[in-house]
Amino acid sequence: MEILNKLKNLDAYPKINEDFYSRTFSGGVITVVSSIIILLLFISETRLFLYSATETKLIVDTSRGERLHVNFDITFPSLPCTLLSVDTVDISGEQHYDIRHDITKKRLDHLGNVIESRQGGIGAPKIDRPLQKHGGRLDHNEAYCGTCYGAETSDDQCCNSCEEVREAYRKKGWALTNPDMIDQCTREGFFQKIKDEEGEGCNIHGFLDVSKVAGNFHFSPGKSFHQSGIHAHDLLAFQTESYNISHRINKLSFGKEFPGVVNPLDRAQWKQGGSFGMYQYFIKVVPTIYHGIRGHKINSNQFSVTEHFRDESVYPRPLPGVYFFYDFSPIKVIFTEENRSILHFLTQLCAIIGGVFTVSGIIDAFVYHGARTIKKKRELGKYR
Known part of the structure; x- marks a missing residue:
């Protein structure tokens, strides 16, 4: 009883008789x-x-030798698919022109409806007996080795497509003044395809695999012609109209999606006025790691962007196109998702x-x- 009385004296919540309450x-x-x-x-x-809850931490990015996936979905309402090429260049010297793998092009009519969807280039119809390197036509059971029309760099070089002929001429620095005489281009219907697509638009989507160094990728109308050495007067009359680089970016991201990511260029669009030129996006990519609450890890990137338009009247005259210049931040962001x-x-x-x-x-x-x-x-x- 003495112990109970002592515990009673320790009561921090003394009770007051209800008679003393005043409500x-x-x-x-x-x-x-x-x-x-x-x-x-x-x-x-x-x-x-x-x-x-998500915890954010910043560290110095020490990763090296990584590759980067650039996912894109862009619509050019006034640019035919055949005239649209994708190129990449980075400061390490790695260059890729007229990229076609992992890319799909959709031909669009003037209302934006899909006419045709195709992978990469325009495709080549099967035509019997193409022109061989030795000057004759392909015989039965004979291996195909197309001529490069004097632009060969070695005796065993073959040009089996219009693209390979154009690339050979580009390396020589020659002008392809008579494209209708190129058997490969005629077989593939390259120039007829351009005529057929007059007045159309193009949706291009896919991804690019690039080195994780500063560089740029761009979508250029008629770029492949300039690389091939074809002069402007050799192009079709509607080429000037095809240089309309009005565009709508449906999707642009660097790496995988993760919860909460905001891509500032999604659904962005630009309409070209009376002048032609180069539209530039300057992108700062921030490497990001996302740790999910269930232990999964996502290596991705965020980015910020500024825009600039270079008119064709400036010197040197810019090549028309939509250019994305990207650089990487030295700081990496780590998001960690956790419960309280x-x-x-x-x-x-x-x-x-x-x-x-x-x-x-x-x-x-x-x-x-x-x-x-x-x-x-x-x-x-x-x-x-």
């Missing part, structure tokens, strides 16, 4: 309001506990209940004593 209207109002506040804060804290602990949640609930209860008590005491003071002064005749 007031203002106290009831404050109790209802404080209860509503506690309930709202409880719901808010519970939602934060149930949903994961149950102990943290209980601590927050105690803080909410105790804090609101204490503040409500202070307000109630202030109102109660203030009302009593005013009442006494009225009884003494100081207030009427």
Whole structure:
């Protein structure tokens, strides 16, 4: 019994007989309001506990030798697919022209409806007996080795497609002044394809695999002609119209998608006015690692962008096209998704209940004593 009495003396919450309670209207109002506040804060804290929180950390990016996937989906409403080429260049000297693998082009009519979808280039129809390197036509059971029309760099070089002939001429620095005389281009219907696509647009989507160094990739109308050495007067009459580089970026991202990522160029568009030229996007890529709450890890990137248009009237005259210049930030961002602990949640609930209860008590005491003071002064005749 002595121990129980000692424990009784340690009671931090002494009870008051109900006969000494004094309940007031203002106290009831404050109790209802404080209860509503506690309930709202409880719901808010519970939602934060149930949903994961993301912690952000910045570190120096020391990775080397990595590759980067550039995912894109861009629509050119006034540029035929045959005239549209994709090229990449980086500061390490790696260059790729007229890229066709992992890329799909969709021909669009003037209303934006899809006419045809094809992988990479225009494709070549099967035609019997193409022109051989030795000057004759392909015979039965003979291996095909097309002529490069004098642009061969070695005795065993073959040009089996229009693209290979154009590439050979480009390396020689020669002008392809009579493209209709090139058997490969005629077989593939390259120039007829350009005539057939007059007035059309093009949607191009896919991805590029590039080195993780500064560089650029661009979508250029007629770029392949300039690389092949074909002069402007050898192109079709509608080429000037095809240089309209109005475009809409449906999607552009660097690497895999992760929760919360915002790609600032998605659904961006630019309409060309009366002048022609080069539209440039300058992109700062920020390497990013996302750690999911279930342990999965995503290596990706975020980016910021600025835009600039170079008119064709400036010198040197820019090649028309849409250019994306990208550079990498030396800082890597790490997002870590995690849930709050149950102990943290209980601590927050105690803080909410105790804090609101204490503040409500202070307000109630202030109102109660203030009302009593005013009442006494009225009884003494100081207030009427």
